[in-house]
Amino acid sequence: MLAAQSPRRTSYICARYLRLSRLRLYSTQNTKLPPPPPASGAAKLTNRRLISLHGQDAPKFLQGIVTANVTPGTRSGLFTAFLNAQGRVLSDTFIYPTSGSKWHQEINKDDEQGYIVEVDITQAEALTKHLKRHKLRSKFKLRLLEEGELDVWSVWKEDERWTAHTAEDNAGGIITMTDRRAPGMGQRALLSPSNFSSDLKGVLDQAQEALFDAYTIRRYLKGVPEGQVEIPRDDSLPMNCDIDIMGGIDFRKGCYVGQELTIRTYHTGVVRRRILPVVLYEHGKQPPERLEYDPEASVALPAYDMDIRRDDKRQRGTGKFIAGIGNVGLAMCRVEQMSDLVVSGEGSSFSHADTFFVEAENGQKYGIKAFVPDWIRGHIREPKIQKRVG
Secondary structure, eight states: OOOOOOOOOOOOOOHHHHHHHHHHTTOSTTSOOOOOOOSEEEEEOTTEEEEEEESTTHHHHHHTTBSSOOOTTOOOOEEEEEEOTTSOEEEEEEEEEOTTSHHHHHHTOSSSOEEEEEEEGGGHHHHHHHHHHHHTTOSOEEEEOOTTSSEEEEEEETTSOOOTTTOOTTGGGOEEEEOOSSTTOOEEEEEOGGGHHHHHHHHTTTOEEOOHHHHHHHHHHHTOOOHHHHSOTTTSOTTTTTTTTTTOOOTTSOOOTTHHHHHHHHHHOOOOEEEEEEEEEETTSOOOSSOOOOTTOOOOOOOTTOEEEESSSSOOEEEEEEEEETTEEEEEEEHHHHSSOOOSTTOOOOOTTOOEEEEOTTSOEEEEEEOOOHHHHTTOOOOOOOOOOO
């Protein structure tokens, strides 16, 4: 049985400092690494914060400001992103409809549409200001929830099939949603500390309590980026961060902030860089054949944004290291150079004999290999070949 965890105040620091401190958490070879994630588990996500929108104009407002399709009356949560006017990612988020939940009845006390936006804790206040700036005269109430008012949990079962379109959200009056970003990501639930025991029993179903790092390791193994550490504000296009593949963009919906470049890239552009899961290994040895987490690995992690280079005489850059725990992590990769994916008419220069390396902060070299999960491979479109006329 999981025990309730008391809310903890978190001081606000800049996103760049957070990225560096997070990487240094497991950056020394003497640091004991966390154990492998349990097959079934539940982890409290202490790096997330919640924003409430409640009122008749809430769905229309969200529809015009996020990349996913928000329809009035829906009871299913969704993964999406907020973009700036230039089409770059401000925040990757989850949106939970609250209508029909016990929390909505106790707090909002009416039948009007309500939503909760889940965002990285370091960007909660910035996103709240962004929403206020676009709210104008829209009729809804906007509120940044106090820390501990609702806690975000991730629940998973390895033997549970991914049911993207059949899962029932908000079952039993609890705010839940299926995490559809990748197969096997499980469910997310917003639990009230005041009703923790009863809510827990209805959602977690005897799942083993897991560390926050267990959730993070599972994400890395599946190739799922999340938050400001891995998707820095105003830095990347949503397709570079796989937000399109993770179901966060509806390319058929109407206008929203940042739509122009996103749609143009989808229809005419080529996405040459994407975030992929990577494995670090001893430099000079054979690359591993499988993507596996090793809690006994002796690895000093590279710094954020460190160049990944081809291991040959020219040593040309092929990507950037983003984040990791132990021997697994995420990297922004040039997919036609670090994998067998073909995304352009030029074709891939990749060979299975190619090797790559990255340097840790202490100057030590490590081999690094990118993997393409099946769920990513299945969504990569073949390049359009233009036919010559005459």
